[in-house]
Amino acid sequence: MTKKLRVGVAGLGTVGGGLLKLFADESNRLNERLEVTAVSARNRTRNRGVDISRFQWFDDPVELAANADVDVLVELIGGSDGPAKRAVETALERGAHVITANKALLAVHGSRLAAISERTEAKLLFEAAVGGGVPMVKAVKESLAGCRASAVAGILNGTCNYILTEMEQNGRSFEDVLADAQRLGYAEADPTTDVGGFDAAHKLTILSAIAFGSRPDYEHVRIEGIERVSLTDIRMAGKLGYRIKLIAKGAFDGSAVSMHVSLALLAFDHPLANVGGSLNALVADADPVGQLTFIGRGAGEGPTAASVAADLLDLAEGRGGYAFGRPLAQLAEAPRAAPAEFGRFYVRLMVQDKPGVVAAVSDRLAHESISIESFLQMPGHEGPSVPIVLTTQSCARAALEKAVEAIQRLDVVAEPPYVMPIEESGHRARTWSKG
Ligand SMILES: NC(=O)c1ccc[n+]([C@@H]2O[C@H](COP(=O)([O-])OP(=O)(O)OC[C@H]3O[C@@H](n4cnc5c(N)ncnc54)[C@H](OP(=O)(O)O)[C@@H]3O)[C@@H](O)[C@H]2O)c1
Incomplete structure (x- = not known):
């Protein structure tokens, strides 16, 4: 029997807790090939809904990455810097594979992390970082590998999409829906990352790098959030035959890449116009396959943990490839174009x-x-x-x-x-x- 891969999970919140629940289901395929042996979070006594007493505990995720006897670190803490970054770097440096859902980290430090991963031959996988449970990364990285992609456009932030859908369908104001979403736990107490368009921009940076074969370049995304949209805009757009959505779009014209996140009007028959509520979606245009659309649940415990689980099984079965689909040396420093002139x-x-x-x-x-x-x-x-x-x-x-x-x-x-x-x-x- 092949030896099981030993997994350390750093971060036991929504996604980390969800992953432990998948492992707790004995019939889940994960258990055939992998086992969790170490975990880290801030609060050891917090109830995680699963028994964590049999795992080695680390107060410090960097300590786990450096010293736990694991083959894989699953980083589910979040944040572009701080302990998440240090833990990921530490694991990759010592040759342990890393799986992360941390789009902020990948958007800002993706090239540097990919470089370490190549040098130490440790894999860096991140299906859950874009589109939660929707397999957007794999689709673009693997299924479109033989195509030339010219555009990726998506609804990549469920909170914004939920707010816009509620405003349109129930005639509620932006402030009212946001306050409710915060009360229900759909939106963060500080909603800037979501409503300011930054979360969608992190995800767009990752997708564009993979789709167009260029280095992740968050600095060059033009970002506008949804804060200025009013009910009047939504109603007027509706009368003119359009629906307003926060669209993250990357385009490649053969020499330059442009990336922007902004509200846009979509005709009712646009493939993204009817993606409502907190759903996420991606439309990819690639030659010769044409246009492909992916829709599904872009966040939440179950869907996001399922994407982490898929990456874990890829590792266990020897799949995975380069972080951004190609060796770093082949990723272009593509010239940047001003988007949508x-x-x-x-x-x-x-x-x-x-x-x-x-x-x-x-x-x-x-x-x-x-x-x-x-x-x-x-x-x-x-x-x-x-x-x-x-x-x-x-x-x-x-x-x-x-x-x-x-x-x-x-x-x-x-x-x-x-x-x-x-x-x-x-x-x-x-x-x-x-x-
Ligand atoms: N939630 C989603 O639906 C979703 C979807 C896609 C991607 N993601 C990404 O997945 C990652 C995790 O998100 P989440 O929603 O699961 O976050 P979360 O619920 O806030 O959980 C974060 C976890 O990290 C732990 N943590 C925070 N700081 C720490 C530190 N300094 N040392 C050790 N542990 C620390 C927390 O410990 P305590 O529990 O002890 O406080 C908690 O268990 C983020 O990168 C996020 O962007 C989330």
Whole structure:
């Protein structure tokens, strides 16, 4: 019988606890090939829902990584620096394999960790870091290995998607839904990483590196969060035939990689438009396979632990490969392009309801040679200013930004205009309407 791989688990919270529960199920295949022998967390006495008394205990995860008799360290602590980073580096340096769900760590220090892993021939696997239970990393790394990927676009943060879905379906404000999500434990007490778009950017960095064969480069992701979106935007977009989603998108044109996270309008028939609630999804475009879509549960104890378990079984069965799909030396320092310079855009303005406003706005856009595709005013809006929304025909973002600056200077404009890109696909509504 082959010797079982010995596993040390650092971090016994949502995902670490979930992994121990999978091991506690004796019928789980994990137990045929692997055994947990050591664990680490902050609080030894906390109830984890499983018996941890038979595992060697470490207060310090770095100590576990350095001294426990394990073949694999599973890092489920989190954070781009601190004990998680030190434990992962320590394990890789001594030749122990590492499995982690820590997207922040991989996005920021991915190249350095991959370099250690190659030097010591210890594997570094991280299916759970992107898309939780949805096998996005494996799909892009293995199934698309023979293709040329040109774009990956996803809904990669379940908290944001849940907030946007609740706002749209139940007419609730951003603040209201966020407060509820925090109370129910779906959102962190400090929600900045999620609602600021940073978590999605970490995941996009990892996916882009694997898909386009370039080094992970978090510094070059353009990141906008969801904080400024209002119910008015969601309703107006709906009237124009669109749904608003936080989209993380990487694109490769053969020489440059662009990456951005931002809210975008998707036509109802876009493959990501109907991914609701806390679900995650990825659409990958690759030649010659075409477009592929993956949807599922992007977080939570069970789904995320299941992805860690799949990586553990890969290790036990001798699979795994390079961290980012290719040796580091073959990963390009791809030139970075400014993302989405051209396209159609949504612009929301808060204006005083006076004659001539529409003409003044149109004039500023025309000055930058931007044509309006749709114009919409929400009837029955009360208050000193009213929202009007327009969508442009395809134009340069730089030109639109100039026009928006000029519009903002108009006396009748009450607050800075809010601009969102429109993601292209299928049906395009063309409207000139009031009400
Ligand atoms: N939750 C998800 O659905 C999900 C999905 C995908 C990826 N991830 C990633 O998975 C990782 C873990 O997330 P999680 O949700 O499981 O986090 P969590 O519930 O907060 O658990 C973190 C664990 O790390 C332990 N820990 C924290 N600081 C420590 C230290 N200095 N020394 C030793 N142990 C320490 C905590 O110990 P105590 O329990 O004693 O406090 C806890 O057991 C993160 O990288 C996260 O981004 C999570």
